[in-house]
Amino acid sequence: MEKEGNRRLRVVLVPGPFQGHLNPMLQLGSILHSNGFSITVVHTQYNSPNPSSHPDFSFLALPDSSSIFTGESFIPFALQLNVNCKAPFQECLAQVMRQQGLDDGIACVIYDEIMYFSEAAAKDLKLPSIVLRTGCAALSLAGHAIFQLKAEGHIPFPESRSKDPILDLYPLRFKDLPIMEKLENFMQLLSKVANIRTSSAIIYNTIDCLENSSMAKIQQQCQVPIFPIGPMHRIASATSSSLLEEDTSCLAWLDKQSFNTVIYVSLGSSAFMDVKELVEMAWGLVNSQQPFLWVVRPGLVPGAEWNDILPQSFKENIGKRGYIVKWAPQKEVLAHDAVGGFLSHCGWNSTLESICEGVPMICRPCYGDQGVNARYVSHIWRVGLEYENKFERGEIERAIRRLMVDDEGKKMRKRGKDLKERVELCTREGGSSNNSLIELIKMIMSF
Template identity: 60%
Template sequence: MEEQPPRHGRVVLVPCPFQGHLNPMLQLGAILHSQGFSITVVHSKFNSPNPSCHHEFTFQPIPDGLSPDEISSGNLVAILLALNCNCKTPFQECMTRMTQQQKPDGKVTCIIYDELMYFAEAAAIHLKLSSIILCTTSVATAQSRVAIRQLKEEDCIPWQDSMSQDRVPNLHSLRFKDLPVSIFGVPDNFLDLISQMYNVRTSSAVIWNTIDCLEQSSLEQQQQRYCPIPIFPIGPLHKFAPVSCSSLLNEDTSCITWLDKQPCNSVLYISLGSLASIDETEVAEMAWGLANSWQRFLWVVRPGSIPGSEWTESLPEGYREIVGERGCIVKWAPQKEVLAHSAVGGFWSHCGWNSTLESISEGVPMICKPCFGDQRVNARYASYVWGIGLQLENKLERKEIERAIRRLMVDSEGEEMRHKAKNIKEKVEICIKEGGSSYNNLKMLLEFMSF
């Protein structure tokens, strides 16, 4: 779609301040800006996006009231509930000022908020503005979260260890161990968060960063649940958005130069996302599994992801010399560019939804090692439903890691997964081309927002 000059008024975006949520919200903003909307991003001071990456947007920080102890706790549910409590009044005050000071050609027409930032709805009601929810996970994840509430009421949660492999009623692709529970279990505040997330309240529409060819039946079920509120599945958003960087971490582009020197489909890319942490024992097992597989690899070791270590001090002594030119280790990588590179033949991922969509969009099969939450659902779908990955389900152990890498990168099993991944990539490309489902849904969303 060709970029249009501003002509539709101003849209206010309210992202959730975590990388997996910021990315799709800012991508959506870039898409809307290219189609003639002015964009203001109202965000918490915690994990603020970098304004220099989006010169075309206006950024407005609001106080979030988070204490250092809350931030360092790692309790995402508690942080999200605190954000919704603390940001409600500052956001409404910010929006009131914005509407009082707005010029006729910059009139605020809509608030789009992340499903986790539901505090924004109160301001939309108060100012009589249209509001739209952006869902940044898969529909399967949404359905499984809603199911958790029902299972809790039926005393099926917490479940016995003997039930972990059992299928969840009405979620036949998922086992109990695949449910997207918090690392802190299923406390009441987690259930409260789920209830708030999937209550569309007064919103006029729901945007979903997913693809019809991946989740058609789930989307149909969700549309029936939300009816008459329309759902617009317009994923993958990164394929429609103008190229930009919304990373909270500095990307090391030197790894692209290293990839340029590697044979086609020869490199395993490893990244466990922006939140997960691994202990020293797991790092050592990963390191030796990679080395013993004798496969080329690009490994993202995020600073701070190994407790007690600033970066790679926990790697076995002399490890870099042992793997030599077969391995490249960086602090953070330009992931979309890496996955699109011809040298990359596999992706060892935590299976966050953005990473899963990016891998699917480039036809790259996966080794799935989910850490928590929706990652478990995505890993199960990638490995069991779509057949484009294999899942590491046990404690990390070097021999199992070595076998998994060779299965993906060398064996016929991996070649079959690569073939399925390429087929899904082709279906995704049809969805985003003119006349495809995502393209048409985006067109309908733009028409919906222009009234």
């Protein structure tokens, strides 16, 4: 790819410092790099990515002066991060521009929507910017609706209305809205994230065959082009950007299991449980009589040592039927023939990865966008079932058997296979995601 003679364009990426945000941004970087762009990743010191996983990228760390995210203060953390990072980022960009040669000019800045300080800094330096939204398109519609619902006095809503449907947002209910922490702080962050200001376009890690109607509504609301180019993990070169060390020994264990029999359990990189919930999960898995691969992340139970959190009697009961790891190579796990179901928190990356492999889900959302994702999985795409109750061993056992044994699960597995094939068509030449990527590349080259 060339422009103005031998000039090679550089794209500056600004990922959010969380696993679910970091993955798609680095995948986008790999996609753009394979199409001829140079890539510079400007990141926070907190949860900084591993440069060795992407040797062709340049990495620059911001002195963000941020406190460590505790999992209970996302909104103030994100707001403060944007205050801390704006000036260092602008200086960092200016330095890159001073050092660039004639063959390595910055074409644009692509930033995660929660890192909105990037747009102002890029504007000051007269650089174009593009927003990457790492959630589904339906999440953006839910965010847009929150402003209207609050203005009409429907938010905050009483518990008695939590399961009431929201008009024009089927299948979402009030309880599914991605409202986090104190409402005032949440609305402040939401207003910052929703306003793309002078940015030239929006990229979504989603797929037209999943969210065609949602994308059409968003385009009506937006004055700039939108580019759905997902699933990025399928289009990008196969590299890992996991912040946790993956235990690949589970793949050898999966090789010994029968086709479609294993329930894979992972609540993601930032969810928490208490000891009682963990114990109930453990016995629900045992009592289901299904082989299981369970991710018990260090820190999943705050304040507990990893070796001490599972009951000894549980360890004695699982035998060879269960396998427990601190973190799993999830894409490889979901692609394994032995895996027939996924009990998930329904983060968007996990949801996409499961859909791409045709693996049906038990949806147990924890916070944020996960309620929106879970409702679409269970009510629109119908490739999963909702688990809305507290963690209780009998409920867990029944949910697993519904998915893994009953006719209901078999039907979901068939729909999942059909949806997987539709997604694959979107990424091929002439498919919607492929076409969107071509248009995005044309836009970046035109800057």
